[in-house]
Amino acid sequence: MRITGAKMVTESLKEEGVEVVFGYPGGAIMNVYDEIYKQSFFQHILTRHEQAAIHAAEGYAKSTGEVGVAIVTSGPGFTNAVTGLADAYMDSIPLVVISGQVPTTIIGTDGFQEIDAVGISRPCTKHNYLVNKIEDLPRIIKEAFHIAATGRPGPVHVDIPKDITAELANFEYPKEVNIPTYKPTVKYNKRQLKKAMDAISKAKKPLLYVGGGAILANCAYEIRELAEKLNIPVVETLMARGVMGHDHELLMGMLGMHGEFAANMAAHDTDLLISLGARFDDRVTGRLDEFAKKAKVIHVDIDPASISKLVDTNFPIVGDLKVTVQGMIDSASEMEFNDYSNWVSLLRDYREKEPLRYNDSDSVIKPQWPIERVGQLLGENAIISTDVGQHQMWTAQFYPFSYPRQWNTSGGLGTMGFGLPGAMGVARGNKDKVSINFTGDGSILMNIQELMTCVEYNLPVINIILNNNYLGMVRQWQTLFYENRISETDLSVQPDFKMLVESFGGIGYRVTTKEEFDTALNDAVEKKKPAMIEVIVARDEIVLPMVPNGHALNEMTLLGDSNE
Amino acid sequence: MNNFNHYYDSETTRQVISVIVINEHNVLSRIVGLFSARGYNIDSLTVAPMSGTEYSRMTIVTTGDKRVIDQIVKQLNKLIPVLRVNEHKNVIEKETVLIKIPIEQPLSDIEVIARAYNGHIQNVTEDAIVISATDEPHRIANFTNIMNKFKPLEVVRSGVVAMER
Numbered sequence: 262m263r264i265t266g267a268k269m270v271t272e273s274l275k276e277e278g279v280e281v282v283f284g285y286p287g288g289a290i291m292n293v294y295d296e297i298y299k300q301s302f303f304q305h306i307l308t309r310h311e312q313a314a315i316h317a318a319e320g321y322a323k324s325t326g327e328v329g330v331a332i333v334t335s336g337p338g339f340t341n342a343v344t345g346l347a348d349a350y351m352d353s354i355p356l357v358v359i360s361g362q363v364p365t366t367i368i369g370t371d372g373f374q375e376i377d378a379v380g381i382s383r384p385c386t387k388h389n390y391l392v393n394k395i396e397d398l399p400r401i402i403k404e405a406f407h408i409a410a411t412g413r414p415g416p417v418h419v420d421i422p423k424d425i426t427a428e429l430a431n432f433e434y435p436k437e438v439n440i441p442t443y444k445p446t447v448k449y450n451k452r453q454l455k456k457a458m459d460a461i462s463k464a465k466k467p468l469l470y471v472g473g474g475a476i477l478a479n480c481a482y483e484i485r486e487l488a489e490k491l492n493i494p495v496v497e498t499l500m501a502r503g504v505m506g507h508d509h510e511l512l513m514g515m516l517g518m519h520g521e522f523a524a525n526m527a528a529h530d531t532d533l534l535i536s537l538g539a540r541f542d543d544r545v546t547g548r549l550d551e552f553a554k555k556a557k558v559i560h561v562d563i564d565p566a567s568i569s570k571l572v573d574t575n576f577p578i579v580g581d582l583k584v585t586v587q588g589m590i591d592s593a594s595e596m597e598f599n600d601y602s603n604w605v606s607l608l609r610d611y612r613e614k615e616p617l618r619y620n621d622s623d624s625v626i627k628p629q630w631p632i633e634r635v636g637q638l639l640g641e642n643a644i645i646s647t648d649v650g651q652h653q654m655w656t657a658q659f660y661p662f663s664y665p666r667q668w669n670t671s672g673g674l675g676t677m678g679f680g681l682p683g684a685m686g687v688a689r690g691n692k693d694k695v696s697i698n699f700t701g702d703g704s705i706l707m708n709i710q711e712l713m714t715c716v717e718y719n720l721p722v723i724n725i726i727l728n729n730n731y732l733g734m735v736r737q738w739q740t741l742f743y744e745n746r747i748s749e750t751d752l753s754v755q756p757d758f759k760m761l762v763e764s765f766g767g768i769g770y771r772v773t774t775k776e777e778f779d780t781a782l783n784d785a786v787e788k789k790k791p792a793m794i795e796v797i798v799a800r801d802e803i804v805l806p807m808v809p810n811g812h813a814l815n816e817m818t819l820l821g822d823s824n825e
Numbered sequence: 826m827n828n829f830n831h832y833y834d835s836e837t838t839r840q841v842i843s844v845i846v847i848n849e850h851n852v853l854s855r856i857v858g859l860f861s862a863r864g865y866n867i868d869s870l871t872v873a874p875m876s877g878t879e880y881s882r883m884t885i886v887t888t889g890d891k892r893v894i895d896q897i898v899k900q901l902n903k904l905i906p907v908l909r910v911n912e913h914k915n916v917i918e919k920e921t922v923l924i925k926i927p928i929e930q931p932l933s934d935i936e937v938i939a940r941a942y943n944g945h946i947q948n949v950t951e952d953a954i955v956i957s958a959t960d961e962p963h964r965i966a967n968f969t970n971i972m973n974k975f976k977p978l979e980v981v982r983s984g985v986v987a988m989e990r
Contacts (some may be wrong), residue, residue, distance in 0.1 A: 566899035704862040
């Protein structure tokens with residue numbers, strides 16, 4: 262049967278089992294929206310900005326493990342989406358983003374709402390397509406979903422000119438994908454794995470350094486099993502929070518710029534760094550030539566380009582992390598290993614002597630406190646999103662993450678404005694959990710319009726603003742490294758957040774005491790409506806510990822060193 | 826022991842890479858965009874379809890230290906339309922140059938020099954002659970330098986093509 266290109270889009274999404282699409286209509290994508298109106302296979306959620314549509318799809322994808330889908334129009338619709346695409350690209354989030362384009366006859370004439378969308382998206386997508394012929398459309402969408410979800414995941418962009426969505430052609434959705442040039446390596450090289458395992462068996466202070474790839478590859482439980490079987494301590498990157506579970510005795514915490522003392526010392530002292538799905542980001546390594554200086558390196562990654570990009574690797578292993586870690590577990594059964602218990606207890610001593618902590622106060626709420634408190638009250642029942650800044654680091658430090666996909670943050674790109682739409686996607690994909698967004702008074706205003714989407718679709722996101730009247734993280738750097746010149750980071754002029762959320766139809770709270778916070782949170786959870794709890798927090802708190810930029814991980818500023 | 830010797834390993838080498846890509850929309854800009862976005866050099870780039878296939882071959886000459894060349898090859902391999910990347914070790918390289926020289930210049934001298942570089946006169950008009958030469962890239966560079974003294978009106982170099990011996 263001959264159908265339009267627009268109907269091919271909705272039929273293809275149906276074939277892919279898509280249940281929700283985030284998007285925003287416009288001129289060039291109207292044919293597709295007409296088909297969206299007629300179908301009942303998936304829900305369309307109208308965001309109030311295209312950037313938010315992408316972040317919502319990211320939050321949905323990160324928390325459910327499915328491919329997120331967003332649809333936007335040409336020109337400004339697409340350019341608004343670019344920040345979201347870049348964010349998903351940096352964090353390897355599987356997305357398919359469909360954009361409208363001006364008709365093929367207009368392309369290249371500077372037509373109304375025309376932009377070279379594939380030219381713009383090229384550096385911030387895993388792959389992209391401009392559909393030139395309607396006959397290619399089903400194949401391209403099939404390939405887009407395949408490329409987004411396999412290998413190192415990432416966003417794929419499909420740009421469809423308006424005349425192609427109106428044309429008619431026969432529709433048959435391909436059953437299989439065959440891209441001769443795209444065959445990601447899944448199975449590791451056995452000899453390399455054997456060499457790596459031999460190195461582990463001989464090491465004295467091995468350390469598992471776990472990154473976001475562990476969550477993307479769904480292998481957190483295999484990593485726990487490997488760590489337990491060999492009794493090897495584990496450090497997590499920001500993106501890997503939840504892999505081990507906060508109370509696991511082998512977890513030495515998050516490492517990096519705002520990592521724990523024990524975790525950073527572990528990386529400094531280890532003689533064998535076993536990197537699993539991590540990419541040696543500069544926020545993790547600190548000064549690179551001092552990072553894990555005493556160690557040989559095993560690097561497992563599905564992306565060969567990540568291996569030896571920043572660090573020379575002694576034992577590179579390319580392959581799917583889940584398959585590889587399972588291979589390591591199997592291989593370990595036939596081997597003998599050193600006893601690492603002295604090394605584990607040394608690090609546990611570090612953790613006890615120098616735990617993550619802050620100086621609490623009775624007169625004012627410290628920003629770390631609401632995070633700990635939500636952890637105590639909701640714990641595993643909440644999926645936590647954040648925006649970007651001090652509150653993000655405190656959340657990574659102080660929330661007790663128990664399982665993978667409980668944590669939704671913008672790591673690689675550090676996108677302020679990610680939190681609210683991201684938490685919206687989480688709420689849509691996880692109706693049995695509470696979707697919490699920790700945010701700052703700077704970040705929340707970057708996509709505040711999404712409160713409208715939350716209210717319209719009853720997505721009960723609870724936004725907790727840790728309000729210190731500052732762009733806190735930039736102010737922290739100004740304080741520490743710019744002789745306290747507070748340039749353009751004082752946010753004393755603010756809206757009335759309570760009235761603001763209420764004007765959208767949500768519930769607002771403004772709290773200044775711990776008791777008020779508990780009451781507000783309980784009320785918001787009970788009412789299951791979009792809410793915003795503004796918490797007035799200590800103004801000058803800084804995120805500690807901290808490895809100053811350009812320093813080695815063992816050169817940390819700890820809480821005891823500060824004047825707080 | 827130090828794993829992070831790239832701070833010290835800065836010896837720059839010249840590398841010829843050939844990339845086999847699917848002939849499709851945007852593929853050249855994908856390759857070039859990768860080089861510009863990551864700050865890699867392209868000294869020369871030539872592209873042509875491979876006869877009888879749906880693929881094209883690009884020959885890229887680049888410079889960088891070992892780590893950079895390694896990353897270039899890996900990042901190129903990551904691109905979806907890239908079938909294969911060859912990091913050539915032992916190749917025959919050729920480049921062509923076309924040079925237009927005013928007719929007043931001493932033509933016999935020019936022809937003798939051109940012949941020394943496997944070149945000859947291609948065309949003669951009332952105003953100018955065009956000579957061409959095809960040779961190894963460093964010899965073509967020499968030839969172009971020498972020809973400068975004959976006040977060339979135009980010089981066009983093709984970029985390098987290469988084949989493993």
